[in-house]
Amino acid sequence: MFSKKTLMIVGMIILIAVNITVLSISAKRRNLSYDPGQLSLFIIAPVQDTIHRALNFIGGIWSRYFFLVTVAHQNDALKQALARATERNRQLAEIELSNQRLRNLLNFQQSITHQVLAAEVIGKDPSPWFKMIIIDKGKREGIQKGFPVVIPEGIAGQVIEAAYLYSKVLLIIDPNSAVDALVQRTRSRGLIKGGVGGKCLFKYVLRKHEIRVGDTVISSGLDGVYPKGLHIGKISGVIRRNAGIFQEVTVTPDVDFEKLEQVLVMLKQTQDEKSASR
Secondary structure, three states, X not given: XXXXXHHHHHHHHHXXXXXXXXXXXXXXXXXXXXXXXXXXXXXXXXXXXXXXXXXXXXXXXXXXXXXXXXXXXXXXXXXXXXXXXXXXXXXXXXHHHHHHHHHHHHHHHHHOOOOEEEEEEEEEOOOOXXXXXXXXXXXXXXXXXXXXXXXXXXXXXXXXEEOOOOEEEEEOOOOOOEEEEEEOOOOOEXXXXXXXXXOEEEEOOEOOOOOOOOOXXXXXXXXXXXXXXXXXXXXXXXXXXXXXXXXXXXXXXXXXXXXXXXEEEEOOOXXXXXXXXX
């Protein structure tokens, strides 16, 4: 594609050539009765006007082309800057959420008497038959089989296997899990076991005990695993049949197991710590 300067030079050359041609014709025909200058003007003026319009048109297109190219480059640069800013905002939002979770864990840690160890959830059992997670702490940090795993909202589960660097945790929503529990309001006792759909069953609750939907269920401390008073969940369903000894009770855990990212492992208390907590 030719530049604007090149087109202007070509146009000038054509204009000069036309002028020279017309003047030559006029010189040869000096004996004509009419004024050769009028003939020259009659021929040259339209040519000059056409060339002038063409050069202006081409120059306008060329200017608009460069303008559009510049705008396109600026638009691309702005899009890249916006993408970087958006990604940065996402990173900052994730950092803020992580900090909030860590603050909640720290506040909860300061409110209990047990020594605890923070750990990251690094894996989940993909099997539909087992509800387990893998954490990034193990025997190297003093974790042993049977240690309770909690978060500020309540009980998450217990360690069922400890390796040197990692540990496997059985969640309370697993059917193989069991937590000795009681209703906080009435002190009715039962056993929390994993159910279906992320809920738990509150088994062996006597039919004569009056419990209601919305009652809070906590650990009783009688199973030798979980300390007394840790939150488990809230009663979401009660069926009291006319026959039978026990009620059918469903509990919705306080822990959102789909969003479990950091946990606290309760370490075994020493004799001095047990005496201090009494």
